[in-house]
Structure formats: structure tokens, C-alpha cells
Amino acid sequence: MQGKLNILGMGPGDPELVTRKAERLLRSHSIFAYFAKKGEKGHARHIAQEFITNTHQELRFEYPITTEIPHKHIEYKQALQQFYDQSAHHIQHHLDQGETVNLLCEGDPLLYGSAMYILERLSPTYTTEIVPGICAMNGCWSAAKLPIVKYEQTLTVIPATLPLEQLTDKLYHSDSVVIMKIGRHLAKVKSALQTTDLLNKAVYIERGTQLNQRILPMTELTQEHAPYFSLILITG
Amino acid sequence: MQGKLNILGMGPGDPELVTRKAERLLRSHSIFAYFAKKGEKGHARHIAQEFITNTHQELRFEYPITTEIPHKHIEYKQALQQFYDQSAHHIQHHLDQGETVNLLCEGDPLLYGSAMYILERLSPTYTTEIVPGICAMNGCWSAAKLPIVKYEQTLTVIPATLPLEQLTDKLYHSDSVVIMKIGRHLAKVKSALQTTDLLNKAVYIERGTQLNQRILPMTELTQEHAPYFSLILITG
Structure with missing residues (x-):
């Protein structure tokens, strides 16, 4: 057997x-x-x-x-x-x-x-x-108390590992967004958010639901690198 | 207090x-x-x-x-x-x-x-x-054993309540897709999937993780209406 x-x-x-x-x-x-x-x-x-x-x-x-x-x-x-x-x-x-x-x-x-x-x-x-398990993004938007999609909004989950041009293009075509796998890609992601005028709407979450969780607006983020367990939320 | x-x-x-x-x-x-x-x-x-x-x-x-x-x-x-x-x-x-x-x-x-x-x-x-709770889509892709996104793919969650033109446009700009809230919108969704040549890749799931769960390829779906608890998965 x-x-x-x-x-x-x-x-x-x-x-x-x-x-x-x-x-x-x-x-x-x-x-x-x-x-x-x-x-x-x-x-x-x-x-x-x-x-x-x-x-x-x-x-x-x-x-x-x-x-x-x-x-x-x-x-x-x-x-x-x-x-x-x-x-x-x-x-x-x-x-x-x-x-x-x-x-x-x-x-x-x-x-x-x-x-x-x-x-x-x-x-x-x-x-x-x-x-199935609770995804990191669900844990993060719950911790941040951010209703991620309502009514007829779409949600796009984008890996930060994409090249800048594709990242920017995806952001242009999305309502609500989760950017995952930030890690070493923080500077590139910031640049894409600036180009698409989304930096003011973006929320950065580090180690969501873990003991050392951090939640802050992207505009207040001064560090240059993000840990593996970090993501960015944008509500449409 | x-x-x-x-x-x-x-x-x-x-x-x-x-x-x-x-x-x-x-x-x-x-x-x-x-x-x-x-x-x-x-x-x-x-x-x-x-x-x-x-x-x-x-x-x-x-x-x-x-x-x-x-x-x-x-x-x-x-x-x-x-x-x-x-x-x-x-x-x-x-x-x-x-x-x-x-x-x-x-x-x-x-x-x-x-x-x-x-x-x-x-x-x-x-x-x-x-x-946070397990979303219907997580329950459905687990039941269907469909890896929904890998590598640098994006995932787009689209409500079927969108007008046909927007639905079609969203499908054109997506890799992996979840279409939620199918219900009375099945005919419209089918039409959008046909236009975007995605019908062959789409999997229909009714009442995912519930006792009367049904999973079948969209091409085999003959019914005209879907219950509220149904969604469609497309892997990119």
C-alpha cells in the first residue's frame, strides 16, 4: 500500500x-x-x-x-x-x-x-x-486593515523580480496591487511606483503577522533594502 | 470600558x-x-x-x-x-x-x-x-491542484461583474487569472474567454471545498448559469 x-x-x-x-x-x-x-x-x-x-x-x-x-x-x-x-x-x-x-x-x-x-x-x-494556507498578502492587508478590493476592482499580484519596464507596465494596467518578493528589488520597485504616480498610495509591510511586523507608508521608508518577508499594498 | x-x-x-x-x-x-x-x-x-x-x-x-x-x-x-x-x-x-x-x-x-x-x-x-481567512480562490486552486503562479508570473483577480469590454481587456493584460463572482455572468465570461483565446485553458470550479464541489474544464461546461459560489481559474 x-x-x-x-x-x-x-x-x-x-x-x-x-x-x-x-x-x-x-x-x-x-x-x-x-x-x-x-x-x-x-x-x-x-x-x-x-x-x-x-x-x-x-x-x-x-x-x-x-x-x-x-x-x-x-x-x-x-x-x-x-x-x-x-x-x-x-x-x-x-x-x-x-x-x-x-x-x-x-x-x-x-x-x-x-x-x-x-x-x-x-x-x-x-x-x-x-x-490551502493564508497567503502573506492576506496576513498583511488584515494587519494594515486595508480593504484590498471592493465592488468591481481587480487585484493584481506582481513579483518584484520583474524587470523595471514590465513592472511599470503592470502597475499602469492595475487597480489594487500587491507587490511580492521585494527583498533586493526595493529601489527598482520605488522607481516604478514613482513613474506610475503610485508612491503616495503604497503601504510597505515587513514581516506581516510575525512578532517584529512593521507597517509604514512607502513615502516614509528610508531604508535601501527590504527583508525577504516584505511586500507592498496599493488599494485601487 | x-x-x-x-x-x-x-x-x-x-x-x-x-x-x-x-x-x-x-x-x-x-x-x-x-x-x-x-x-x-x-x-x-x-x-x-x-x-x-x-x-x-x-x-x-x-x-x-x-x-x-x-x-x-x-x-x-x-x-x-x-x-x-x-x-x-x-x-x-x-x-x-x-x-x-x-x-x-x-x-x-x-x-x-x-x-x-x-x-x-x-x-x-x-x-x-x-x-484573515482562506479565500475561495485558494480553496479552489488547491482542490484542482493547479499551481496558480510561479516564477515571474502575475496573478489578476477579476470580478465577472465587469462589462464585457473591460473583462476582455483585463484578460488580454494578464498572466494567471481568477474570475470571481461568476453567478449570472457566465455567458459574458465565456464570450470574453473566447475572444481572448483562453477558453481551452480555463477551469471552472463550483462550490470549492464544499461537499458538492464540481471541477471541470470550461470547454465541458454545458450549463447556462452558475451558482454564486463558482469561479474560473486560468494558469499563465
């Missing part, structure tokens, strides 16, 4: 924003897996802390590279392909023994989540279930 | 997709409020069923109109304004007595949710907290 792969959204950071379902599954099965950057605990692992007991078995998948090589470089793509192949293989080993594996993901697994690369490798052969 | 208003996202339908925080707050305070259409139980109320005991006090706010008058008509707007004024007033009455009120919302409160109209009326005067 084959085991089952559950892909669990762990939400934006506050462990209370985990769903009842993710909590139940995590407590019911002893094997869990997660992705983490070198030298870091892993955000999903951190959120899961209070559900983990010493009967749990942990599969830690550490990204071989993060920003050392540009993402569009063939070397980066090959390294990541191989990494996801190996991670899927580790999980597969347990599934073949009839065990259930919970793969933990920050936010929602299918919105820019690495779990989708495991899903595409294993779902053709194994039973998989995906438990 | 004033009470506090908690606005709780109850998720897309499955009660297990409620967050631990929403569950705790709902169980800890006896007064809860919700919006419902005439003759219907109310979706948020339905999701909350298993958390409600006979010590709970229920404030039901019934929309005076839904589709009898066009949404852009002044009469519709006035009726809704008055309705939200009265609903806020009811809640206020309890807050002034030092009680905590939980306002329950389907999905996420600040993504097209009616709760934002209560928030704007009460947050200037009372302590408010918003607990």
Missing part, C-alpha cells in the same frame, strides 16, 4: 493563522518535510514549531543555491531541477513504504511555492492532497 | 479550513454577527455551525436587496448604505457595553467582503482586529 503526500499551507507566520486541517494532519502523521535556505531554520518549520513533538521525523531539504547565481541562468535552473528531483525522491521513499508525508509550506503552497515542483513530480503516481 | 470588534475570515466552506485563531475567538466570545441573504442561512454562519453553542448570541444582518435592483442604481446604493449603518449600530450597541463581537465573513474579510463597510464605520472609534 502506497502512502499519501499532504502539502500543507502554514500561513504567513503567526502559528494561530494555521488552519485546523493543517494542524490536524501535522499532529496525526509523524513524517514532515520542508524547504529551507542554508543557515536558516526555514519559515514553514518555524511556524510549525509548536505542533512538532519528539515522535516526529523531519526531512529538511536545503536549497543548494539562492541568490549566488542569477535565476535565469541555466546553471541555476539545473541545480534547482536536480534539487527538486532529489527532494521528491526522498519523499517517494517514504510513500513507497506506505507512510504519509506532510510537506510544509509558508503561505499558500500553490502561490509561488516550491511545493508545486514536488507536486508535479509525485502527483501522477501518488495520492496527493493540498491544504 | 469599550468592547472589541473582531472580524473573522471563515474560509471558503470546509470548516476545517478555518484558522486556529478564528476558532479560538469564536469559541471565547458569546456574541457573533454575520450577513445573510433573505431566505438563506448565510455561508459564514453555515461554516461556523460546529463552533456555536447555546450560550452564543447571534446577530443576523439580512441584506435588504441583492439582485432586485442593479448595483449601480442610486436606490441600491442608498439601501445598502442604510443597511450597513444599521448593522454597525447594532454591533456598536454591544461594544458600548464592553462586550466583544465577532463578525463572521466567508473567505477573507477584506477581499470583496461586506465586513469592510462595518470596519470603516467602527474602526475610527473602537478597537478592531481582522483575522
Whole structure:
């Protein structure tokens, strides 16, 4: 008998924003897996802390590279392909023994989540279930008390990793906007917001729903770099 | 001492997709409020069923109109304004007595949710907290196992209530798309998808995460009308 792969959204950071379902599954099965950057605990692992007991078995998948090589470089793509192949293989080993594996993901697994690369490798052969999670953006607009879309407004979620020209073009064609993955792209994003005359409407949120959360208007932001867990909200 | 208003996202339908925080707050305070259409139980109320005991006090706010008058008509707007004024007033009455009120919302409160109209009326005067919820779209793309955005793709959330021309224009300028609020707008949405050559990529989901969930490619959809709880996903 084959085991089952559950892909669990762990939400934006506050462990209370985990769903009842993710909590139940995590407590019911002893094997869990997660992705983490070198030298870091892993955000999903951190959120899961209070559900983990010493009967749990942990599969830690550490990204071989993060920003050392540009993402569009063939070397980066090959390294990541191989990494996801190996991670899927580790999980597969347990599934073949009839065990259930919970793969933990920050936010929602299918919105820019690495779990989708495991899903595409294993779902053709194994039973998989995906438990949605609260996205970082939902946590942030709730913390900022910003109604993000109403009536006939559209919402556009834009990754800050886009080139300046495309970023600016997207902003011109949007009502309400979430800009994700700010990190090292803060200066470029600021420039796009200035060009589109949106700087005054933009709200910057760092580590939303986490203990050291910061919320401030973009016009008051003086720092030049943003942490990985930061995003910008603009209401249409 | 004033009470506090908690606005709780109850998720897309499955009660297990409620967050631990929403569950705790709902169980800890006896007064809860919700919006419902005439003759219907109310979706948020339905999701909350298993958390409600006979010590709970229920404030039901019934929309005076839904589709009898066009949404852009002044009469519709006035009726809704008055309705939200009265609903806020009811809640206020309890807050002034030092009680905590939980306002329950389907999905996420600040993504097209009616709760934002209560928030704007009460947050200037009372302590408010918003607990984000899993959006219908997150529940749907998880159920369909569709990675909605990856790499540098953008996600655009479009209400089906937009006029055909705007709907078509938005689709032309998007990568991945969620079309919400399908309901009576199915024929128009189909036409926009045909024009933009997206019909083959569109997935229709009815009552996502609920017991009678249906998922099928738009090309196989023969019905002319969709229920309120339906949406369309297109991956970029």
C-alpha cells in the first residue's frame, strides 16, 4: 500500500493563522518535510514549531543555491531541477513504504511555492492532497486593515523580480496591487511606483503577522533594502 | 470600558479550513454577527455551525436587496448604505457595553467582503482586529491542484461583474487569472474567454471545498448559469 503526500499551507507566520486541517494532519502523521535556505531554520518549520513533538521525523531539504547565481541562468535552473528531483525522491521513499508525508509550506503552497515542483513530480503516481494556507498578502492587508478590493476592482499580484519596464507596465494596467518578493528589488520597485504616480498610495509591510511586523507608508521608508518577508499594498 | 470588534475570515466552506485563531475567538466570545441573504442561512454562519453553542448570541444582518435592483442604481446604493449603518449600530450597541463581537465573513474579510463597510464605520472609534481567512480562490486552486503562479508570473483577480469590454481587456493584460463572482455572468465570461483565446485553458470550479464541489474544464461546461459560489481559474 502506497502512502499519501499532504502539502500543507502554514500561513504567513503567526502559528494561530494555521488552519485546523493543517494542524490536524501535522499532529496525526509523524513524517514532515520542508524547504529551507542554508543557515536558516526555514519559515514553514518555524511556524510549525509548536505542533512538532519528539515522535516526529523531519526531512529538511536545503536549497543548494539562492541568490549566488542569477535565476535565469541555466546553471541555476539545473541545480534547482536536480534539487527538486532529489527532494521528491526522498519523499517517494517514504510513500513507497506506505507512510504519509506532510510537506510544509509558508503561505499558500500553490502561490509561488516550491511545493508545486514536488507536486508535479509525485502527483501522477501518488495520492496527493493540498491544504490551502493564508497567503502573506492576506496576513498583511488584515494587519494594515486595508480593504484590498471592493465592488468591481481587480487585484493584481506582481513579483518584484520583474524587470523595471514590465513592472511599470503592470502597475499602469492595475487597480489594487500587491507587490511580492521585494527583498533586493526595493529601489527598482520605488522607481516604478514613482513613474506610475503610485508612491503616495503604497503601504510597505515587513514581516506581516510575525512578532517584529512593521507597517509604514512607502513615502516614509528610508531604508535601501527590504527583508525577504516584505511586500507592498496599493488599494485601487 | 469599550468592547472589541473582531472580524473573522471563515474560509471558503470546509470548516476545517478555518484558522486556529478564528476558532479560538469564536469559541471565547458569546456574541457573533454575520450577513445573510433573505431566505438563506448565510455561508459564514453555515461554516461556523460546529463552533456555536447555546450560550452564543447571534446577530443576523439580512441584506435588504441583492439582485432586485442593479448595483449601480442610486436606490441600491442608498439601501445598502442604510443597511450597513444599521448593522454597525447594532454591533456598536454591544461594544458600548464592553462586550466583544465577532463578525463572521466567508473567505477573507477584506477581499470583496461586506465586513469592510462595518470596519470603516467602527474602526475610527473602537478597537478592531481582522483575522484573515482562506479565500475561495485558494480553496479552489488547491482542490484542482493547479499551481496558480510561479516564477515571474502575475496573478489578476477579476470580478465577472465587469462589462464585457473591460473583462476582455483585463484578460488580454494578464498572466494567471481568477474570475470571481461568476453567478449570472457566465455567458459574458465565456464570450470574453473566447475572444481572448483562453477558453481551452480555463477551469471552472463550483462550490470549492464544499461537499458538492464540481471541477471541470470550461470547454465541458454545458450549463447556462452558475451558482454564486463558482469561479474560473486560468494558469499563465
